[in-house]
């Protein structure tokens with residue numbers, strides 16, 4: 072049973088190593104040079120003490136000429152050792168950053184494929200930590216592996232030399248290595264457990280701090296600085312404790328390791344003195360043995376981290392490959408059918424959907440949208456309007472029924488066919504922390520100045536941009552904080568116009584925009600009407616007058632269709648909604 076578990080464990084590690092190697096393939100040349108350098112380094116390590124010993128022998132025999140020769144040789148060896156080390160550092164750096172980049176790019180690409188709901192359900196720290204720190208551990212693994220293997224070979228070389236010099240001391244060294252190995256195995260398991268907790272806490276802190284920075288404005292307005300700081304205190308404290316517990320376990324092991332080392336030293340000295348007094352060991356030979364001691368000790372510190380590194384690698388790989396593959400973070404699913412230009416026919420046939428299996432938010436909804444129509448979805452807050460948009464933009468899949476675009480089931484369409492044909496202008500669109508121009512060029516690299524200005528004019532944004540000191544080159548701050556809500560929405564409209572997507576989903580801002588802003592937005596939508604299929608979530612009935620048709624949603628069901636006038640005449644639910652809004656307006 073235990074054997075089986077161990078075997079499975081090993082297959083996992085080898086599996087992870089194999090997968091990691093895929094990212095290192097292009098840099099294997101650097102890894103190879105590093106390996107050669109390391110072997111050279113080890114050979115120098117074995118030879119240097121022997122040379123020193125010769126130096127001592129010559130010293131005692133007073134052969135000055137030879138002594139100078141050997142001294143120069145030793146000096147040369149030291150220089151060579153430094154050169155090898157430096158060149159090796161060059162290769163390591165080249166290799167490390169190339170591999171890290173490959174992994175990080177892949178992780179970033181995969182994060183962008185994860186279903187939006189899954190991303191939202193997890194703290195951003197979960198992904199930030201993995202794309203950051205964990206990639207370092209993966210990129211490091213082959214470097215450390217080579218380091219260990221060459222180190223091990225050099226220690227074997229050293230041990231063989233000692234075997235020829237003195238069998239008893241050889242066995243003492245051997246015993247030391249075996250004890251160290253066993254202690255390491257024992258400690259690694261404990262260290263790994265603590266490391267897992269520590270990593271989780273680190274994710275939490277990263278996520279929390281990123282939220283604190285991004286939500287700083289609202290935190291201040293809510294006067295919630297102190298409670299956020301209290302929460303920060305708590306999560307940082309917990310991370311500190313987890314870190315402390317981890318380092319404490321490691322220090323315990325170091326303490327044990329140090330004591331073992333001291334015992335080794337004592338044993339060597341005692342044995343050395345014993346053999347020297349019995350004339351079974353030359354003083355010079357004893358000096359060689361002592362100078363090898365440093366290298367055996369150095370394997371002890373590298374052995375100390377051997378298991379630690381393997382365990383850390385295993386954990387980092389588990390966390391990264393969880394994102395890259397597997398179904399813990401499900402990716403968006405698309406079909407294979409491609410269409411370059413959707414005409415704009417959207418049909419819902421008996422669609423039901425719930426965010427939770429047992430709580431249907433949309434219940435058996437059917438409707439039809441025609442190309443270039445402007446249709447507003449109306450209904451009480453929470454009735455399911457945004458959910459309809461989520462399904463149209465394929466962020467979620469219906470539980471029952473079918474959605475088609477131009478008669479093709481949505482689930483059969485590939486990602487590009489959907490994304491290239493639909494733009495979503497949310498209530499609070501995310502504007503990237505770049506210049507206004509770059510916010511456009513990032514979605515269309517070959518965008519011309521004329522195209523950009525035309526889109527901004529249509530979105531009623533150009534005049535505002537012209538009032539800015541740096542015009543289109545103005546940096547808008549993270550999330551577009553330097554822009555007003557209305558300006559952000561108009562910028563998003565301009566983005567949609569640049570992409571020229573046939574279908575535009577527009578989620579009207581719930582927050583009351585001032586009349587002028589509202590007018591500008593209505594004007595920009597009006598500019599697009601007739602040329603695009605525009606679906607609007609109307610939070611205020613005052614804005615639906617220009618729509619060709621309204622679709623009324625009530626508690627997840629279709630409760631009516633028609634123009635504002637038609638619904639007002641025949642539909643009691645709509646009448647009630649209208650009355651309610653009139654009352655609200657009167658209150659203001």
Ligand code: ADP
Nearest residue numbers: 188426432450451452453454455456457458459
């Ligand atoms: P509307 O846009 O009409 O205000 P929504 O479509 O946003 O309504 O919401 C419909 C229902 O679905 C609400 O009860 C809301 O709480 C729920 N809901 C919306 N988004 C999610 C989500 N991501 N996860 C779980 N429930 C959600």
